[in-house]
Amino acid sequence: MSEAESARRSRRRQMSKDERRAEIIRVAADLFEKLGYARASMDDIATAVGIGKPTLYHYFRSKSELLWYMHEELIDGLIESHLARVERGTEPAELLRGVIGDFLRNIATRRGQCRVFFENHRELPDADLAVATDKRARYEAMVEDVIRDGIAAGTFREVDTKLFCLAIFGMSNWAYQWYHPDGKLTYDEIADAFWDYAYRGLRP
Template structure:
């Protein structure tokens, strides 16, 4: 099997597993369910994957990797902090359309990753948070955001507002993810009190 075929097979397995984990839950899905969903025998699936936990790690990698890559590129290119935050929000919402199930699995099952595999996932999550904190700090230095902000709490508030959206946002509904990102960011930046 060529490297491209193996990559395609891995992507197919991950997509199917993410859907099953979202629908049935991680603990209620077994390797046989995943094999059936991708049209393989269980023994054949083990040719591509060592365990259900490895698939969970791949889902985390496929979630964090693109987000981290985009944010690193934005910051390297000197993006204006408000626009950078808009990208952060939009990128997370876009995942719900392009990778159904990934965010729910990412947020609800990251503690299920075996301890020996957690270090890299945690490193990526921490790096991502640090970069968003960098955007906020840049905005404070430029006078775009209040000088008295607690940067860490501000970032956690943004994540709380954005990351929870997988519970209620319906792709293809009234709002597309770009419009929803603009609305959420406006509420985040301006609050709800009249000026």
């Protein structure tokens, strides 16, 4: 065994269960980005993580359970980040800017996970898909409320709140298809540009 492999195994033995789960999710997400969710197998994931398949099954019973954890981590993070800003009394314009920033940050730091979030969530088992769909609808409703509140306050002009919400999501989400960390703009700069485009369209 090489010194590097020995060090990696030693570090892994010191990980908590949550840390190990997080590592598996990260590696699996990168593999899904490379091979596609449908093509990547649990064998592939175990090999990429550097653990035996029985160990992998100790943490995740199936590939669909891995997909479920990836989805939950992202949607829960989006909801929690948004609610934290709401609780601080953030104005509608900055709330909407935060929504765009959250999407771009996730795409920059969790590209593979975002890909399966956007492309593969419908492959979840029916019971999990129902929960996932409900959470996505809840988050969409929160963003619609921001637009509605901005209109009521006179910050935004009258628009179809659902249509504008979908436009924001489409513009921000699609970035996972083309964003590269070594590109001309950082994800923060892209988020600022997207916000500028959106806000110009919303100004009274």
